[in-house]
Amino acid sequence: MTVADWMEACLADPEHGYYMTRDPFGRRGDFITSPEISQMFGELLGLWSAVVWQQMGQPDQIHLIELGPGRGTLMSDALRAAGGVPAFIEAVHVHMVETSPVLRERQQNALRNIGVSIDWHDAIETIPKGPSIVLANEFLDALPVRQLIRHGGAWCERMVGLSDDRFSFEVGAPVEEGGVPDNLTDAPDGSIFEVSPAVRDVTRDLASRLVDDGGAALLIDYGHDRSGLGETLQALEGHEYADPLSSPGECDLTAHVDFAAAATHAEKAGARAWGPIEQGDLLERLGIGARAAQLLQGADTKQAEQIGTARHRLTGAAAMGRLFRALALTDPGRAAPPGFETVSPF
Numbered sequence: 200m201t202v203a204d205w206m207e208a209c210l211a212d213p214e215h216g217y218y219m220t221r222d223p224f225g226r227r228g229d230f231i232t233s234p235e236i237s238q239m240f241g242e243l244l245g246l247w248s249a250v251v252w253q254q255m256g257q258p259d260q261i262h263l264i265e266l267g268p269g270r271g272t273l274m275s276d277a278l279r280a281a282g283g284v285p286a287f288i289e290a291v292h293v294h295m296v297e298t299s300p301v302l303r304e305r306q307q308n309a310l311r312n313i314g315v316s317i318d319w320h321d322a323i324e325t326i327p328k329g330p331s332i333v334l335a336n337e338f339l340d341a342l343p344v345r346q347l348i349r350h351g352g353a354w355c356e357r358m359v360g361l362s363d364d365r366f367s368f369e370v371g372a373p374v375e376e377g378g379v380p381d382n383l384t385d386a387p388d389g390s391i392f393e394v395s396p397a398v399r400d401v402t403r404d405l406a407s408r409l410v411d412d413g414g415a416a417l418l419i420d421y422g423h424d425r426s427g428l429g430e431t432l433q434a435l436e437g438h439e440y441a442d443p444l445s446s447p448g449e450c451d452l453t454a455h456v457d458f459a460a461a462a463t464h465a466e467k468a469g470a471r472a473w474g475p476i477e478q479g480d481l482l483e484r485l486g487i488g489a490r491a492a493q494l495l496q497g498a499d500t501k502q503a504e505q506i507g508t509a510r511h512r513l514t515g516a517a518a519m520g521r522l523f524r525a526l527a528l529t530d531p532g533r534a535a536p537p538g539f540e541t542v543s544p545f
């Protein structure tokens with residue numbers, strides 16, 4: 200099977216897929232994400248959403264959409280913080296796009312008493328039309344990537360095969376049109392290029408939605424600004440790197456997001472792409488310093504240490520501040536969304 204089919208099966212197989220069978224977050228799980236590190240992350244994204252809604256002229260109804268909402272922590276923190284703008288909360292209808300039944304249940308528990316209408320969806324397409332604000336943290340990296348490998352002077356599909364009861368990578372048939380950028384077509388044999396049709400489809404669908412009905416999306420993930428060669432498919436099990444082929448369905452599989460490709464697909468669909476900018480810069484511009492200072496006022500020594508550590512993990516250059524990036528998409532007439540004022544459209 201192709202690497203993309205392997206990733207899809209490992210993560211999303213209805214019976215055995217990694218996300219379908221467990222809650223993978225936290226210290227006892229396999230990894231931890233920004234909203235699980237600190238409430239500040241979701242709060243700032245909630246305020247980002249409320250300000251975007253104001254920039255849009257405060258429509259009476261707004262779809263607040265989250266893609267891949269994990270435990271529901273981000274949305275819960277976002278709505279609590281956005282409660283400071285009551286008219287926004289009155290206008291909001293929340294849509295959670297989640298395929299995992301286990302995580303849907305976690306999200307329903309987290310949002311039980313939140314006081315806004317919420318619907319769950321398997322995919323973006325079933326969300327009703329209308330102005331939208333979309334949040335996605337570590338969603339795109341969970342979507343399958345194809346790997347193309349240069350072999351005998353041609354780009355070939357990289358496959359996963361089974362022999363002697365072991366999975367291994369193999370070279371498949373040459374590909375006609377793999378989406379390899381012109382400047383990389385002559386790479387040396389053995390080079391790998393990753394391309395994600397699933398990320399392309401999601402960014403195109405989001406872009407069309409924003410162009411048709413107005414709004415903005417904030418996509419945060421780890422990834423690179425420019426398309427390039429290299430293999431980023433990785434597996435995490437118990438917070439340690441693992442072999443992506445060794446325990447299918449038992450470890451998290453991700454690939455770095457090619458933000459240049461995502462931005463290009465969104466722009467081709469008529470939207471405007473802003474950034475990507477570093478997560479650290481985004482959170483500082485949105486006011487993480489002020490929020491941390493406010494939380495510190497009521498904190499004891501242990502809590503104060505936790506707040507400082509969390510802020511550093513989210514924004515520090517050697518932590519998540521630089522590796523994680525934020526790409527914003529808007530309908531073409533819109534001003535720069537909060538945090539992106541100093542960047543030119545992509």
Ligand SMILES: C[S@@+](CC[C@H](N)C(=O)[O-])C[C@H]1O[C@@H](n2cnc3c(N)ncnc32)[C@H](O)[C@@H]1O
Binds near residue numbers: 269297
């Ligand atoms: C790495 S987790 C991120 C969770 C959350 N955003 C956070 O930051 O904690 C990926 C999330 O995307 C969901 N997911 C993965 N593939 C999906 C798909 N194709 N459609 C909808 N949700 C998906 C997973 O079930 C999980 O909730």
